[in-house]
Amino acid sequence: MGRFILRRLLQGILVVVVTAFLIFIATFSLGDPFASTGEKVVPPEVAAINRAKFGLDQPLPVQFVNYLGNMVTGDFGLDFDQRRPVSQLLAETVPNTILLAVVALLFLVLFGVTAGVIAAVRRYSFWDVFVTVVSTIGIGVPVFVVAIFLVANVSGVGPFPPVPRSFLEEVPWYWDVILSAFTLAIIESAFVARLMRGSMLEVLQADYIRTARAKGLSERTVIGKHAMRTSLLPVVTFVGLTLGTYIGGAIVTETVFQYNGAGFLLARAITNNNAPVIMAVVVYSVVAYVLLSMLVDILYAYLDPRIRLS
Numbered sequence: 001m002g003r004f005i006l007r008r009l010l011q012g013i014l015v016v017v018v019t020a021f022l023i024f025i026a027t028f029s030l031g032d033p034f035a036s037t038g039e040k041v042v043p044p045e046v047a048a049i050n051r052a053k054f055g056l057d058q059p060l061p062v063q064f065v066n067y068l069g070n071m072v073t074g075d076f077g078l079d080f081d082q083r084r085p086v087s088q089l090l091a092e093t094v095p096n097t098i099l100l101a102v103v104a105l106l107f108l109v110l111f112g113v114t115a116g117v118i119a120a121v122r123r124y125s126f127w128d129v130f131v132t133v134v135s136t137i138g139i140g141v142p143v144f145v146v147a148i149f150l151v152a153n154v155s156g157v158g159p160f161p162p163v164p165r166s167f168l169e170e171v172p173w174y175w176d177v178i179l180s181a182f183t184l185a186i187i188e189s190a191f192v193a194r195l196m197r198g199s200m201l202e203v204l205q206a207d208y209i210r211t212a213r214a215k216g217l218s219e220r221t222v223i224g225k226h227a228m229r230t231s232l233l234p235v236v237t238f239v240g241l242t243l244g245t246y247i248g249g250a251i252v253t254e255t256v257f258q259y260n261g262a263g264f265l266l267a268r269a270i271t272n273n274n275a276p277v278i279m280a281v282v283v284y285s286v287v288a289y290v291l292l293s294m295l296v297d298i299l300y301a302y303l304d305p306r307i308r309l310s
Contacts, residue, residue: 005294012290017068019286020279024064027275054078054276071283077276086280089265094284097254097261100181101246107185108192108239113232115189116196120231121223123201131193138190147183147256180257184250188242192235199231206230240296247292248285 051057054077055066070077076086119131203209204227212222249263258264262281269277 008290008294008297012287012294015290016283016286020068020071020283021064023279023282024060024067027273027278028060054080067279076280076283079277080274081272086276089277090262090280090284093260093262093265096176096259097249097263098247100177100184100250100254100259100261101243103177103181104184104246105239105243107181108189108242111185112189112192113196113235115193116235117200117223117228117231119193119197120200120204128197131197135190135193138187139194141187143183143187143250144252144256146186147180147253150179150183151256176257176259180250180253180259183253183257184246188238192238195238196231196235199234200227203227203231236299237296240292240299241289244285244289244292247288249281 048057055063058066067077074087076090078084079086079089115131115135119128122128209222209227212226213219217226249261249266251263251267253259254261254263255267262284265277266281268274269281
């Protein structure tokens with residue numbers, strides 16, 4: 001186990017460095033952030049001072065090496081717009097995104113796993129058909145459509161009755177967290193439901209399930225203790241990697257809901273060509289994704305003792 005974790009950590013560090021280099025090149029190709037553009041007129045001497053202040057007057061390899069050195073110490077540079085440390089911006093937005101990701105994960109597991117189990121256990125029944133149809137529709141609906149639909153209805157311009165204003169004022173997290181998390185989870189819940197159904201149907205045909213039933217175990221024990229544990233293996237992979245994208249920042253959802261998270265921060269940074277913020281959010285996202293993928297592999301070994309990490 002120790003060798004596995006060490007190897008994955010080394011692989012993760014390599015992934016972070018390579019990703020940082022690619023994003024560094026990409027942000028450099030966006031052009032000079034201090035140059036005159038359109039109605040924005042910047043005197044050449046002012047632009048030169050700003051480039052020197054932020055180290056943009058140095059050769060690109062030197063800039064990247066300096067950035068890696070500072071990143072190790074937690075220094076992601078200064079925000080071009082507000083002249084604030086980027087680490088402060090991350091400290092203000094990342095906790096919000098983590099909260100959003102956790103709530104979305106709860107929705108994802110609650111809706112997706114439950115629907116998949118019901119569909120598999122009651123195969124070819126009304127509930128199986130219902131889950132299949134709804135999940136198929138959910139997979140085909142873009143996330144921004146769901147977000148705009150919810151925003152419209154809460155605002156009172158949609159086809160359904162709006163949420164009472166008094167409720168929104170009494171429960172301030174309703175708009176910021178619940179709706180955003182529901183939007184994030186609804187599409188992936190459809191994938192999880194289909195994935196859980198297929199996995200559960202395959203497991204229910206296994207010999208050890210027939211043996212468990214032959215021993216006289218109750219159906220609840222067979223399903224809950226024996227079938228679900230193995231059926232969750234592919235779901236754990238999907239949910240774990242999905243959580244990585246959530247924690248990395250859901251740009252579309254956070255932008256539509258104006259949610260103060262890492263995704264919304266990244267969207268604004270891209271619009272304003274704010275390279276330090278873009279770099280910091282992407283690096284943070286990659287680190288979260290690598291750590292969660294490693295956690296998924298460890299959970300695999302726990303759920304299925306036949307799997308050994310080495």
